[in-house]
Amino acid sequence: MRLYGKYFVIHLKSVMVYKTSFLLTCIGQFLVSFNVFLGVYFMFQRFHVVEGFTYNEALLCFGITLMEFSLAETFARGFDLFSYIVNKGEFDRILVRPRNEILQVLGSRMEFSRIGRIFQAIVMFAYGFAVSDVSWNLLKILTVILMILGGSVVFGGLFLIYASICFFTTEGLEFMNIFTDGAREYGKYPVCIYGKRVLQLCTFMVPYALIQYYPLLYLLDRGKAYYSLLPVVACLFLLPCLLLWKLGVRHYTSSGS
């Protein structure tokens, strides 16, 4: 953990070297997600209610999903850019250092410009929070925290799968973005609106529903109490991801001289 802190500081120092670039990227990130927000806004101008969810409720949902994704992207960026790390031979260097590979990959890249997105998520969440009719109590606040943590873990796991595939193909596979960026886009609305099949898929295959739909129902007093703990269950998703990663490391063949 101390090592991770050191990595954090060194990235912060690097970022400070290029202040203008950093600021502009942040603003860009903010504007991109703002676009998505406008999409949701205009949609609800027309329909007011989608599958039983009001505008404010959807906003709450979107805010949380965006936050989860941005956090994962900030800290698991090394996995997102893993094909680059393998191709440049940086992974060789990682292997000759006496520390866990995953920790080193996490430490090798951190994307602070994602703060633009996180900020957007906070604004949206705060707004959804303020206008929604949720009667907040300690347990519900805890649920939100669990959702954010569990969500970051699930997205982190997806990035890990993405990275593990690089061991076999040396290039990242773009189709994986369906699960990462795609989930962020579709996460604007509670997943149940896409139909029952998708909901099942998102419950048992890639557990998006466990970090988004079910706990949200609980927040809105429409779900059972145990729904609030489902994000913890979603963390189990990390296990098969780690397994794939281990397999990949064993398969690793390095690149060039």
Next chain:
Amino acid sequence: MITMQHVCKTYKVSKRDAGFSSAFKALFHKEYEYIHALDDVSFTISDGEMVGYIGPNGAGKSSTIKILSGILTPEQGTCLVNGMTPWKNRIAYVKNIGVVFGQRTQLWWDVPVMDSFELLKEIYRIDTPSYRRTLTELTEMLGLSSLLQMPVRQLSLGQRMRCEIAASLLHDPEILFLDEPTIGLDAVSKLAVRDFIKKRNQEKNTTVILTTHDMQDIEALTDRVILIGKGSILLDGTIEDIKTGFESTEEALAAFYRSHHI
């Protein structure tokens, strides 16, 4: 003590002809070719020895270094370094080795060299007193005092290479692998690097394995030379063994390569 016995390493490379149609075909049906990077390689290196590992491009030098440093796992053969197999129990093993890849940097690009060193201290869990001692020693021997506060991107190649070498030695390893440490350096930097490697070997009894294309490196540093071509060892002896009858080592080596069709 390093022993390698009957080590084989094969790469599977997809084969295809140039041109669009064959690129298109390769999408559906790939043909693979097996390249024997190492073919039954065996040698022994004792503690404190300095060995030059030479051969033409693609002969298997880097593959050997990567196997010895635990990055790659060979299909066949055994390898023992100080009683440990490099590719098993990686974390325990790499604490005792230092690796310099001449063509790649391990320093953080945008921050002062010192920050990279501090991070390495944390990675290798070096305790503060021995870190200070090693750092002062290395700073003095490599002349780094004016460089430590500079961002890496502002260093010249020669300055950077000196910092790279220091970075690989902060944890005081028993064995040092140098993969083309003098590549692209000017005369002054080359001499400084050579000088340092020699001193390090004599004073600390560090085992050094060095790959290079620069014959002057070999002449200045090593008594023993292992020559590899097409994945097998062609010669294990001294530079004089190759040189016989030729004026310059370079010519001798070229003639040697030609006579072995590599």
